Amino acid sequence: MKKSLYLKFILGYIFFALLSFFTIATISARLTYHHCLEQQAGLLRADAVRMADECSSLYTGGSETPETLYPELTRISSFLDARLWIIDMNGTIAYDSEDELKDTTVEEFDPADTAKSYRTGNFYRVFSENMLTVTAPIAANFRTYGYVVMHTPIAHINSLSDGMLLPIYITFVIIFALSLLILLIFRFHVIKPLKQITQAAKEYAAGNLKYECKVDSEDEMGYLADSLNFMAHELSNSEEYQRKFIANVSHDFRSPLTSIRGYLEAIVDGTIPPESQEKYLKIVINETERLTGLTQNMLSLNSLERKAMHLEQISFDINQVIKDTCATFEGTCSRRDINFSLTFPEVNTFVYADRSKIQQVIYNLVDNAIKFSHDNSTIRIDVYEQHDKIFISVKDTGIGIPKKDQKKIWDRFFKSDSSRGKDKKGTGLGLSIVKEIIQAHEETIDVISTEGVGTEFIFRLPKGQAQ
Secondary structure, X not given: OOOOHHHHHHXXXXXXXXXXXXXXXXXXXXXXXXXXXXXXXXXXXXXXXXXXXXXXXXXXXXXXXXXXXXXXXXXXXXXXXXXXXXXXXXXXXXXXXOOOOOOOEOOOOOHXXXXXXXXXXXXXXXXXXXXXXXXXXXXXXXXEEEEEEXXXXXXXXXXXXXXXXXXXXXXXXHHHHHHHHHHHHHHHHHHHHHHHHHXXXXXXXXXXXXXXXXXXXXXXXXXXXXXXXXXXXXHHHHHHHHHHHHHHHHHHHHHHHHHXXXXXXXXXXXXXOHHHHHHXXXXXXXXXXXXXXXXXXXXXXXXXXXXXXXXXXXXXXXHHHHHHHHHXXXXXXXXXXXXXXXXXXXXXXXXXXXXXXXXXXXXXXXXXXXXXXXXXXXXXXXXXXXXXXXXXXXXXXXXXXXXXXXXXXXXXXXXXHHHHHHOOOOOOXXXXXXXXXXXXOOOOEEEEEEOOOEEEEEEEEEEOOOO
């Protein structure tokens, strides 16, 4: 069974809480107990030393007598809540504040053990419970006569330690409660948006690219949701583009294939007489050339979009490339009486780019200009320099491009209505190839067009070194 992220956080939090409580209940409790034990032992020893000094007068001929001293010791032991003994060197108890063990000898008593600051236990098996015991020697004239021994139950130390731990436990409970509140906030600000993002990913995986992930937080979760929405939008556009692409390809392939098949069938079944067959075979050849051109353009565009194109950039004379390209259209321009007007800033203008691909750009732009220009017109090609860039302009006085279509002319297979009526052989890929090549050079191309007046394409290239 899959466990949710929130459940894992809950289990981890409970484990951490139990571990923290176990740490407090063991390590902190032990440290607190030892602290209380040391503190209580220090207090008892200070009182024991003071009373040992008073008891020393019993052995030095002072004014103190057992009858006057022992009642005072009883009051002090009652006040300190401790049991007080006076024991001689042989282990015989001369005084007991509770009068239970007076004149009793403690077996196995060893005066050497009194060197310790304190001891815990049943004091040579005298008590039935563990006691904290401190001793102070009764000394006079450089001689030890006995010891003041004070006992307090270890249970009292445990009670004191527990009392000190209680605020710690209360603080832990408060922190635990606050952590639960933080965990609840975490659920609404992290877990809930994460679930929405997960649901959106499932919807996109199922093909529902219209689903919108609504996460409004301005943090990583919100950024991730926006990225998913953007991805879905792009995928949706990509699917729409693929559908249009397939439809356009089908249309542009179907028309020439239909013509080729129709003419060939007519030749085979004799509908077209032998004397007319050459005319229609030329039409078939033209249609096959159109299919070949369409296929080559598609392969070129795919290669550019995959960014597999390798630019062999060199410095070359753009003026010469323009003149050579225009010369290839001499036959078409002669038939339609179309002229070129070329304007160059210098005899030689050098740019730094891939010569063959820039020649393809100029070829496509000039080809477009000729297709949509009127007969007996002029196509202007201007080259000029600004700062470290060379600008190339191709301008015609043809039918122009409708304003609503000017942003679409770079799309694959796009043909405006006027374009489709003027040029039925165009593939709609020329300008797409132009844009990809210019962008591969990290430069820009712009279009200025007015219906019935003409169209101008302007692109720029880096300035090259003169050869």
